[in-house]
Amino acid sequence: MSTGGQWIRPEGTRPLRRTPTATLPRLEPVGAAPDAARSALPEPSAVRRAGLWTDWAPLALVLVVQAVLSGRLIGTNTAFLDEGTYLYSGHQELAHLLHGHPVAAYQTFFSGAPVIYPVVVAVADHLGGLTAARLLSLAFMLSATVALHLATRRVRDSLSAFFAAALFAALGPTQFLGGFATYDAMALACLVWAGYFAVRAATGGGWGSLLVAALAMALADCTKYASVLWTPVVLGVAVFAGTAGGSWRWARWRRGFGLLVLWLIAVGVPAALAGSSYLKGFDTTTLQRQAGHDAQSYVAESAAKWIGALLVLALAGVLVSWFATRRSAPAARSEFWLTLVLLLGGLLAPANQIRIHTWLSLQKHVDFGAWFACIAAGILLARTCRLLRARNRTRVWTTGAIAAAAALAAAVVLPLGWVGATQGTDMFDAWPNSTSFVAALRPYVHRGPDQYLVEDYDVPAYYLRDVSDWQQWHDLEAVDYTVPATGRQLSGPRPSRPRSRPTRTGSWCSTSPRPRPPTSPCSPR
Amino acid sequence: MLDFAETPATDLAVQPSLKRAGYRVLTTVVSTGSGTTGRYTIYLAPGTSS
Numbered sequence: 001m002s003t004g005g006q007w008i009r010p011e012g013t014r015p016l017r018r019t020p021t022a023t024l025p026r027l028e029p030v031g032a033a034p035d036a037a038r039s040a041l042p043e044p045s046a047v048r049r050a051g052l053w054t055d056w057a058p059l060a061l062v063l064v065v066q067a068v069l070s071g072r073l074i075g076t077n078t079a080f081l082d083e084g085t086y087l088y089s090g091h092q093e094l095a096h097l098l099h100g101h102p103v104a105a106y107q108t109f110f111s112g113a114p115v116i117y118p119v120v121v122a123v124a125d126h127l128g129g130l131t132a133a134r135l136l137s138l139a140f141m142l143s144a145t146v147a148l149h150l151a152t153r154r155v156r157d158s159l160s161a162f163f164a165a166a167l168f169a170a171l172g173p174t175q176f177l178g179g180f181a182t183y184d185a186m187a188l189a190c191l192v193w194a195g196y197f198a199v200r201a202a203t204g205g206g207w208g209s210l211l212v213a214a215l216a217m218a219l220a221d222c223t224k225y226a227s228v229l230w231t232p233v234v235l236g237v238a239v240f241a242g243t244a245g246g247s248w249r250w251a252r253w254r255r256g257f258g259l260l261v262l263w264l265i266a267v268g269v270p271a272a273l274a275g276s277s278y279l280k281g282f283d284t285t286t287l288q289r290q291a292g293h294d295a296q297s298y299v300a301e302s303a304a305k306w307i308g309a310l311l312v313l314a315l316a317g318v319l320v321s322w323f324a325t326r327r328s329a330p331a332a333r334s335e336f337w338l339t340l341v342l343l344l345g346g347l348l349a350p351a352n353q354i355r356i357h358t359w360l361s362l363q364k365h366v367d368f369g370a371w372f373a374c375i376a377a378g379i380l381l382a383r384t385c386r387l388l389r390a391r392n393r394t395r396v397w398t399t400g401a402i403a404a405a406a407a408l409a410a411a412v413v414l415p416l417g418w419v420g421a422t423q424g425t426d427m428f429d430a431w432p433n434s435t436s437f438v439a440a441l442r443p444y445v446h447r448g449p450d451q452y453l454v455e456d457y458d459v460p461a462y463y464l465r466d467v468s469d470w471q472q473w474h475d476l477e478a479v480d481y482t483v484p485a486t487g488r489q490l491s492g493p494r495p496s497r498p499r500s501r502p503t504r505t506g507s508w509c510s511t512s513p514r515p516r517p518p519t520s521p522c523s524p525r
Numbered sequence: 526m527l528d529f530a531e532t533p534a535t536d537l538a539v540q541p542s543l544k545r546a547g548y549r550v551l552t553t554v555v556s557t558g559s560g561t562t563g564r565y566t567i568y569l570a571p572g573t574s575s
Contacts, residue, residue, distance in 0.1 A: 431561060431563075434565075436556050437563065440552055440565070440567060
C-alpha cells in the first residue's frame, strides 16, 4: 500500500510486542476483509506461548476425538499381511540383535530399514501383542497432530492451528493409520516433526531446530524410504515460513540450503554404513518401483475420495493468500509461497501414483501430504471464521469467535470426519479375518523339518511363531529349493501371478509380479 | 508335511496344478468376523498325512 509514493507498512506486518500476559491471544485488526494486514505472519520474536484455553484445550479435544476414531478400529480385525510382515520380521531382527540368531535378508526387499520400525514394533508386540503394536501407531499419529498444531500456530495463529489439527484428525487415512501397525505411522510422525522444526527454525528456532529437522527427516526416510518424496516440501517450508524478509531473500534460502546439507549428511552416513544390500532394497522397492496396471482415473478418483475436499480447501487457501498478499510487503507475500508449497505437498502422493499407475498404498501415502495441506486449509478456515465474526474488535476466542469456529467446524470438519470414519472402517475391513484360518492351521504346524508353503505366509507365521521357525515358511513369490540328489540350489521368483481381484469395497487390487512383499497384493500396503 | 493355504483367486488358479501333482484338500476355512469374507484351503502334500 503506498500513499503519495511512500510505502506504508501494513498493520499486521509490524512486529508484535511480547506482553507480560503472553498467554493472551493477539489482538486482531479491525475489519473482516482478508486484506494485506490479515495476511501478515507473526515475527519470530512474536511467537507467543501457547495458552490453556486458546491452544491446549482445543488441541486436547481434537486428540481425544482422533484417539476415539482410530482406537475403535484397533480390535476390529486380525493382523493384515503387512502388519504380520513387520511384526514377524521385527521379532527376528530383535533376536538377531540380542542373541545373534539368524535372520532373513529383509533389507534386500523391504521398503524401509528392517532394523528400525520392525524392531520398535516387535518390542511393543512383546509387551502387549498386536493391540500394543497398533496403539504405538496411534501414539505416532497423535504426535503428528500435535506437530501440526504447533507448526500452524507458529505459521499463523491458534485458530488456524485448531482447524488444521481438526481437519487432519477427521481424514479417513489418518484414522486408519492410527490403528494400523506398519511403518507408515512412524515415518509420517518423523517427517511431520521435521516439518514442525523447519517452521520453528524459520520462526526464531535457529540452527538447532534445523539440525533436529534434518535428523527427524533422515529418520523418516530410513524408516520408510518413500518419505523422501516430501523432502523438498520440508525444505520449502524451511525457506518460506516466517517473516524474515522477502521470499527471495538470501537468509531464507540459506536456511533451506543449510537444512539440505544437514539432511544429506544425516541420511548419507547411515546409508554408507548400511551396505550394498540396503541400497539394493532401496533401489528395488523405491527408485525402481514397478509400475502398476491401475487406471490413472481410478487412482485419481481414490485420492479425491480421501483427501479431495482437503485439497480443494488448500487450493482456496493458496488463492486467497495470493489475493490477500499481492500488494503487500515482500515478507507478507512469503505466506503465498508457503501455502503453495504446502498444497504441492498434498498433491505429491496422488501425482506420483497416477504417474506409475498404481493404487497400492495410496490411502496411506496421501496422509503424508495431507499433513502439509492441512496447514494451508486451516489458515483458510481461520480467515473464513474471522469473516463470520464480522467487525468484532475483540480477541480471537471471544464468544463470537467460538460461535464462528463452531459453525465452521460443524459445516466443514464434522462432515469430513463423518466420511473419514466410514472410510477408516472400510479400510480396516479390506482384508479377511484370519482367526479361523490360523486356528485350523495350528494343529498341523510344528517346529522341526516340516516345510509350509503358504501364500502370504507372514500372518500365520506371526500368529504361529510360538510353534514354528521362520525358515519353515515359504510363499509363492520366490522359491528356494535344494535338489536332494545333486545338492544344487535353485531359486527365483514365480513366473506370474493372477491379475487382480476385487475387494469387498469394489476396488481392484493389482497383483503384478514383484520381488517379495514388504507389502501385500491387496489393499493396504 | 507340506501344507498350502490359499485365498480364492490364487486358489482357483493353482488348484488344478496342485491336484495334478497329487495334493489333496485337507480342509477349507471360511473366515468370519470382519467385513470381508476369506476362504482358505489347506492342502496336504503327496505322501504326507495329517
